Amino acid sequence: MIVSVASGKGGTGKTTVAVNLALSLALEGTTSVDFLDCDVEEPNAHLFLHPVLETSEPVTLPVPVIDESKCSGCGICAEVCAFHAILSLGGRAITFPELCHGCGGCARFCPEGAISEAPREIGVVETGWVSCVGAAAEATAAAQAIRFVQGRVDIGTALAPPVVKAVRNKVGPARGTVIIDSPPGTSCPVVASVRGSDYCILVTEPTPFGLNDLTLAVDMVRELAVPFGVVINRAGLGDARVTAYCRQENIPVLLEIPFDRRFAASYARGGQLVRDFPELGDSLRGLWRKIRAAAGPLPEEAEMAR
């Protein structure tokens, strides 16, 4: 089962929920857990999970290379490019690789065959393991480690979605439980993270900013047709409008995490809340049961049962 954790607004507690949900499930030991940090602009989960990274692979996009000896200066490539990544000037084609989306149109339609493509690095995908030997570790081997994948877009690179997709592609089908930490917002990098998940947890806070951005995120997950529910973080701070909105829209509130300076202090130092506050682990496993019930039987379970 693939569960993404998202929010319209940044800083509401996505990473906290994703990390601690992954830990509480791994410690319980009934499922294997993969953790994907898809917030490739600002990946933070590693600060809490301390993974041992084993592999690092570049993520590249194919960008045009002009063979000037063949270029006739016809300008078709510049006309083809929807992203203004090629300019035709004075009988020459000039490329702007940082604008290129890698669609391949220029190379395909160049009548002189003067354009080839070369990989341009835009980020990396790293994989590794999080050791989490805990109370239930002896139960199964799965409890001892979370498989960890994160992406990082190179600084100065505008194109996050291909890096997000590269992280998502690290998970094969039917892999137990996959938890995805998404970037904030509602645009293309978020869509690339959330799309295709079996359930999406939207984390918000009970403030007007939290509410406004939650409504945008709800529009997004509805557009993507992903079942979802809400976690209200820092409950007690702010007002009751988020709760009223969820009730009115018939959106399940899966969990309310109270505002507590002790949680804030643990988070600030990169602490794992479920270790510092075991009762939170119980709450998160309760949340998990609600999600499982809402998502219904999964294809991979049917397969496992055979």
Added chain:
Amino acid sequence: MKELLVISGKGGTGKTSIVGSFAVLADNKVLADCDVDAADLHLLLSPTVRATHEFRASKQAVLDPAKCVGAGQCSASAICAEVCRFGAIEVSNATSAGTSVGRGMSVLGTGSAAGAGLPHIDPVSCEGCGVCARACPHGATSMEDVVSGHWFVSDTAYGPMVHARLGVAQENSGKLVTQVRREARSIAEGQGLDYIITDGPPGIGCPVISSMSGVDLALMVTEPTVAGAHDMQRAIELARHFGVKTIVCINKYDLDEAGSEQIEEYCNSEGVQVAGKVPFDEDVVAALVRGVPVVARGSSHHVEGKAAQAIRRLWANIESELAGWQTGA
């Protein structure tokens, strides 16, 4: 005229609350909300929208089923699907015409290809490159303009404001940011204003890069958490990459004073000035719930909370910085 951009790397550090207060404190300015995915500044400044504009920067492929001959007739798996690098075109194996092909798909199975082998274009995955439309030998695929958001020119009690709303699951947030900034600049020039104050998006990607080009100063709002510090470092590197001068504000600094000291040490070692430290103050949340900036307007007699006072000092430092003075802070 000087342009100040407020960013953070990490979301939720307090950018918008601080920009809302700057709206009160700064004279002769236009405000720009460049967090076009999840804009919130309007919730503090209650703008009256004077003009709404459609944002059309993207195109999307659409299929004319009457012209499409279907996979098998054109190529084994349909040329459009073969050339698309974004996985936006799939060929269905549907056998009956008129079958709904799922959410958001732009083609229903009617027309000459009668459903079998008909390509379906997924508008969410389509990046608008237009390669499929050029490659289709039957002229069945074409590119259409998409309204991918709206942008607004508004009045607030504190001056003009330009803001936007990107459509759900849309692309091109960077171009919408550019549009908002262009309009803000034109208002500032037209009215002879002193400042453009821009609330930036979180992250370091496309909309942040579009927010940053050519600004006079970037204020990085961080918080004393491992994530806040980590993300601030990447955002400072981004600003350096684009040659933009950066100063830092540590928000909620007293939630972890040791963590705040580490951030200050990092900033000192990088030659980045810490222009302000704002304490945690429930007044900030209370003001947000009331929908007003925490720094109250014309409130010389009102007793302000400690966060509001710290934001006043922060703005004074920024004003000096923008004027090119040494603040010594």
